[in-house]
Amino acid sequence: MSQAGLSVPSPAASVASAINDGHIHVLLAASGSIATIKLPLMISALQRHSNVRIRVILTKTAAKFLAGQSPEQPTVESLAALPNVEGVYQDEDEWVESGVRGAQILHINLRRWAHILVIAPLSANTLAKMVHGMSDNLLLDTVRCWDTTGQIDGKRARIIVAPSMNTAMWLHPLTAQQIRVLEEDWGAGNDAGEQGGAAGPGWFEVLKPIEKRLACNDVGVGAMMEWSEIVKVIEKRLGLS
Template sequence: MLQMIHSESDERRTRVSGTSQPFTAAAHASDGKRHLLLAASGSVATIKIPNILAALSPYIGLSICVILTKSATNFLQGQSIEQPHIDTFYRYPNVQGVFLDEEEWVHPWKRGQSILHIELRRWAHILVIAPLSANTMAKITGGFSDNLLTSVVRAWDTTGELDPPAEDEERVFWDQKRIIVAPAMNTAMWRHPITKSQIKILEKEWGIGPDEDDGEDYDGWFEVLRPQEKELACGDIGDGAMIDWKEIVKVIEKRFYLELP
């Protein structure tokens, strides 16, 4: 039975396959799998994370680690079938670990010990943030790193010079590892001029675009899956809702060239 994380620092457990072993990228470097770091920030759309995990569970060549911000955990506390507790994520065979903010520094750090946000960045081939809240978008574009998720993003290898490219036995997927985000927020927030300026940074300054040499779409590291228009949790009808979770799964399958055996 997976044990809960307790408030006392000496009893906290890193949620890596239910063990207390610290997570290191090196321990998984030769597993031959594609590594998906799936994250959720504080939005009602966090309740779609279990759907995404279930849809990806048949892919035995895919390993998944999950990051939840403190706000995101509020939506997955076992309130309903639609909102199961995060401990149920381990029912999916390819979920390697679930990480919360407090696990960044479980014990007083000593020189030579691993640093979780760096290890997760090294491990991941793709980071998908679904949902990306207005608050976390603002943090990312402003360069903040005040929780585990934003620390991973801030430490991302944006040049492709630090981490090896994502590859399997048949192909190199791309030189720069990607971050894919699915924004989710109220319509007024989505249409706000601040949001427009932040999206411009993600799509234009950091975004994946045509390479000047051959036109292939791999120049850049950020990909934005724009919201859809529907009735929002607040009752408003308009754009700002996270793109359908099935479309997010399709993007992950396409980017990783996933195929069922």
């Protein structure tokens, strides 16, 4: 690609160039929930750690909540402008290079770059797809190629998810079954690990939703954990003061 006659690296190449930059890397993702509007608050809170760099993945539905529809709804552009954000990625950034051998692949490079992946919010749809191994967008591609053993990238980074959905969705037996997979089959436990490393046998941590009045006016469990509490978990898992 080129811009004003200058060569511009692809998204995947840009990520690759920063893998060994000496910083702590938080890969922050959002799927389709109104709680996506909390992203800038989490990002801004992490600005107090000068060594933290953030890259963001948005699903198509998550991006729909970031169109400046109201004063509380930021824009994708405003996320990208925050000083500790090095990139905001959507599905169209995935395959911008030709599919030839040796070409850079964005979801692989994001996995290599990340010391932790935090999906906040995690929608019911993305939860279901993730548990069943589907990979039909950039976020799910990244989850599906995660180095769950640490034998490929030399680090066992964990994935933290903060579900956000309607109360009836959260109480549905399918949701309970899917959460059991994350906690019991893939679970990492709750102990802090070095740069997001899994402390238990797995690599997943679930931050359970809270009870409140939801955007749809239902009252019950299903709202994403308070953004400030999610930040505290990120800081603890990464060993940040």
